[in-house]
Amino acid sequence: MPHPDHALLKELVSLGIVREDTLEPFHPQVRDRSDVSVWRCPASGVLLLDRIDQIGASYYPDQDGLSYWDPAGRAQGLVATREDDLRRATSLTAMVAGKRYVDIGTGLGGVLDLVRPVCASVAAVEPQAEAARMLRGLGYDVHPGTGELAATGQRFDVASLFHVFEHMTGPLKELRTIHALLEEGGRIVVEVPHARDALITQFACMSFRQFTFWSEHLVLHTRASLAAYLQVAGFKDVQVSGVQRYPLANHLFWLSHGGPGGQVRWPELRSGAVEEAYAALLQSADLTDTLVAVGTK
Known part of the structure; x- marks a missing residue:
């Protein structure tokens, strides 16, 4: 069973997102630690790790250099992203044009580079010290946490979290802090990996499960659980949509060879029309690999 001091599990239960008494083991370990396993709530479909104590307050600040993305440096890392x-x-462009924008967990700042020319101002939160120093x-105006940014008194029109929310040990508190950072009518955009990813659920690809489950991804959300978090934090008009990041060739390679990179290895199986149709099919079945939520203060 999950650790008795699992604060994130307690939060999920208190919000009515999962039921602790029905949790069932889903995968025996994550890719980087044999002592961390994955559990599933059958009622909601949410996936969560059995412990979160591996992510302490200094975990991200203490990461070495830019090795989290690419030890060769920012330029090489940005090629990958x-x-x-x-x-x-x-x-984001239409949403942030002429607006004050903040990217939470910006990493190498690739999105900032692309939207800065159209924004009134840009800022970022990045806990990893070397990445923040580089930015x-x-x-760039970079802060180590949302609390530190809030202390400056700045306010924003748009905030984004791209594959950051699933890393947070106290996600509701973070969302409420971000809510306070936004002006009335401000927007939040949250992108996360999806618990109902077809390779995890429909295809039950065990090699993909072993590859994708990670000690840093504390919870994988569904549409309903992600929307619930934003609504409890005070956001309204919340809309959650499915996005498919990886194309059909990627899935075919996983299912036939048990590994990543099919979209690179099999370029002859890449077709824009086919990939759009496949993504639309996964969206209609709620089996995309990614969810994007948008809410308004």
């Missing part, structure tokens, strides 16, 4: 950065920036050197 380019496709996601472009997709996210494209979806400050590029002229």
Whole structure:
């Protein structure tokens, strides 16, 4: 069973998102630790780790250099994140144009680079010290946490969290802090990995489960659980949509060879029309690999 001092589990239970008495083991370990396992709430479909004490207050600040992304440096790391950065920036541009924008957990700052020209101002939260130092050197206003940013008295029109929310040990507190950072009518965008990812659920691909479950991803959300968090934090008009990051060739390679990178290894199986149709099919079945929630203060 999950650890008795599992604060995140207690939060999920208190919000009515999961039922502790019905939790069932789902996968015996995560990819980087044999002493951390994955559990599932059958009623909600939410997946969570059996413990969160591996992520202490100094875990992210103490990460070594830029090794979290690419030890070769920022430029090389941005090559790897380019496709996601472009997709996210494209979806944000109209929302942030002429606005004050903050990216929570900005990492290498790839999205900031792309939207800064259209924003009134940009700021960031990044707990990893070396990444934050590097971004400050590029002229960005960077803070180690949302609490430190709130202490400056700044207010924003748009806040984003791209694959950050699932790392938080106290997600409700963080959302409430972000809510307070926003002006009335401000928007929040939260992107997370999806608990109902087709490779996890429909295809039950065991090699993918062993690859994707990670000691830093404390919980994988469903549409309902993600929406519930935003609503309890005070956001309204919450809409959650499915996004498919990885194409059909990626899934075919996982199912046939048990490994990642099919979209690179099999370029002959890449087709824009086919990939759009496959993504639409997964969206209609609620089996995408990613969820994006948007809410308003």
